[in-house]
Amino acid sequence: MKNPNIDYGSYPDRGILCVDMKSFYASCAAVARGLDPLICPLAVVADMERRGSVVLAATPAMKEKYGIRTGSRLFEIPSVPEIVIVSAQMKTYLEISTQVTDLFHKFVPKEKIHTYSVDESFLEVGNGEGRFSNPEETAQMIIDELKETFHLDAAIGIGPNMLLAKLCLDLEAKKKGVARWTYDNFREKLWPVAPLSEMWGIGPRLERRLNRMGIWSVGQLAKFPLEQLEKAFGVMGNQFFYHANGVDLSDPGAPIIQGQVSYGKSQILLRDYHKPEDVKYVILEMCEEVARRARRKGHAGRTISLGIGYSKTEGGSGFHRSVSVEHPTSITMDLYRACLVLFSRYYNGEVVRKISISLGNITEDSDIQLDLFQHARDRKRDLGYVMDEIRERYGQDMLLRAVSWTDAGTARHRSRLVGGHYAE
Incomplete structure (x- = not known):
């Protein structure tokens, strides 16, 4: 076609x-x-x-x-x-x-x-x-x-839409100060871009998948059969095609790439973690934070992802895997159990230095049909919202899980930070 x-x-x-x-x-x-x-x-x-x-x-x-x-x-x-x-x-x-x-x-x-x-x-x-x-x-x-x-310097990219303005900034304006892309000239500026990870919104993992399909530059992505992209990536394949062709209908205040709603957290640990049990403590803390972010927007999700990065002493490798649960959830322990399954399945015993967790395949939390055979499920979900409200009112460190008081926990340290750093 x-x-x-x-x-x-x-x-x-x-x-x-x-x-x-x-x-x-x-x-x-x-x-x-x-x-x-x-x-x-x-x-x-x-x-x-x-x-x-x-x-x-x-x-x-x-x-x-x-x-x-x-x-x-x-x-x-x-x-x-x-x-x-x-x-x-x-x-x-x-x-x-x-x-x-x-x-x-x-x-x-x-x-x-x-x-x-x-x-x-x-x-x-x-x-x-x-x-x-x-x-x-x-x-x-x-x-x-x-x-x-x-007394601050700035660079400004100009475009007919948010996507081209952002790409213009990253690929040209940061070198020149001010640059402008239009529907007439963006092809000569954007299509030669390679590797694909230079394109805003395409990370290393996605780049590898596109490479395996024979797509190495943005121009090749723009000309690739749309039907095949949609078959491989669903609605995101449609967006890849139109973004490579300079089309973006996002309004200021909306995500540049619509449909990529997910909630996640990633942190580089302050030290190497040698014990699997210590790593699990941090995973639980992070699941609490990811679930709280989803609840804040009234959302739940079906796909839970866990990423583990090993220390440079181990070569800096790691894994990133996902699992989908039957019912969308915003309950902390649901995320934690899914992460434990992934951790036990793929962790090879090496020293851990980075952890990332995300919740995707998002839906409205209020639309979830509760399971009649899990009578406590609605109470667990409501309890999460109550705990969130207490933290919002009295501070994030007012309610912490017991693991946060261990030497492995990081939540107590992070609760004293603003934007991830000390508020001085």
Whole structure:
């Protein structure tokens, strides 16, 4: 079957800006100390007391001069007088991020802004019909004002929709400062992209599956038979095809890739975990968090996934497997039992350093038909919501499972963090 013809004239050019604050955390830390983030070698680390602590951000000078970047370790930073090392101050970064969003209100109304992350936002400015002329001029005005007001640098990708704006940012604007993709020029910029993991939304596992189908570049994905993609990936195959062809109908505030709703959590452990029982303690804590995130949205899911990453001392490999349960659930112990099945089946006894858990195949929790032969199931589900309400009102550490008080538990430590880091 022939692929459908795409009429780009039927899709509006909404003039979407994807604004990325360059080296945001490191730049904020430098400016707060009266330093120039463009020339000062500064690194932000998660925990100053741990030599193996991860570098969360680094200024351009730190990257270029010393090769220290996000993901490096504290012990890798040279002992040089000009280098500045600071701990993460997430509360401060969040406050500055809020002030930056307030600045955006000068250019577009609140409903046209989507804060994607602490340092990245989408703004819908229109295609040359707004109060600030064309999108390129608006983008440059925003960059100039960010420098003048906050002494922070930014890059802005412009596109007719959210997807192309994001891809323009990642693939071109981060090098140039401001760049614009349109329905007329995106093919020459996007289709040559390879490997496929350079395409936003395609991770290593998905890339390998597409490679096995003979798809190695975005252009090949765009021309691949749609029917075969849908057969292999379902509705996501349809989205892969249209995204590779530059089509995205998401509104600011909605996920860029619709239909990928899932709830998950991943953490790199603070130390190597040698005992399987200790790993299970952390899995239980994380199942509690994933279930809570689903309940917060009134959702439940059927597919539970567990990922285990082994320590670098073991070669850094691991596994990622999923299992589907009969009834959608948001009950912590349901997730935990499923994870234990996967863990016992695939764990090979190596030292563990990373754990990830997710709940997918989502449905509305209120739509679930309760099993008449499991009389306590409705009470277990309701209990989860009651526990969530107590935590929201009195703090996340007010109700913790007993495993969190063991040496293996991590929840007590994480409850003192903001955005995963100490709130200083």
